[in-house]
Amino acid sequence: MDFYEVGQIINTHGIRGEVKVKTITDFAQERFQKGKIVYLLMPNEYLELKISDVRTIKQFYLLTFEGYNDINLVERYKGMKLGINEKQQQKLGENNFYYHQIIGLKVVDENQNELGQVIEILSPGANDVWVVRRIGKKDLLLPAIHDVVKKVDIENGKVLVELLDGLDD
Structure with a gap:
């Protein structure tokens, strides 16, 4: 399966498992919604994550994932990329490209x-x-x-x- 980067976890936020994400997509509002699936892209594997809560602060998204409600569960993901699979990509208009x-x-x-x-x-x-x-x-x-x-x-x-x-x- 091919994955495409849409963001990077740059830090944790608080103690309840929230992560601060820098977006790498023109479709951030569509990608980062409650209930949407994103993938944590690791060197030799990926981890499917379901977004359980979303909010924004300045130009960053603060995301919480189902089953990851503690800082100790997400701290190791700092610096890692978030992606989507090819089926999740938006259709682009003519003369627009990924x-x-x-x-x-x-x-x-x-x-x-x-x-x-x-x-x-x-x-x-x-x-x-x-x-x-x-x-x-x-x-x-x-x-x-x-x-x-x-x-x-x-x-x-x-x-x-x-x-x-x-x-x-």
Whole structure:
């Protein structure tokens, strides 16, 4: 079964098993609801968890899981990722993609010159930034905006980009 990250447990909160979660999803309100299932992603296995209580504090979600009502039961999960399985993924609109669909794609410019491969996606603010690993050069940082990303072709594993002045040194 494939899992996709939606959050990370960054700390415990209080003594009743509540955990503080940093979200890694655009669908946090849908993912983190009472009764929903998430998976604790461990190195060689996963643990299915049912959310029994949810509240927010600043930009974080505070979650409690069924059967984990004590800090001693959840403390060991600090730093671990929470995920969903592929059946739980939302359908996306046209020209919208999940990170896992973009990471690994080849990046080519308008002249079909291969620039590298997307290895990571950063979310620093107004738009995402795709980190493109290049051979013999430092990584290229591409803003994921329509002026730069012209076409994403998941089936053929390519992204067509237009390098605006100043993007490549």
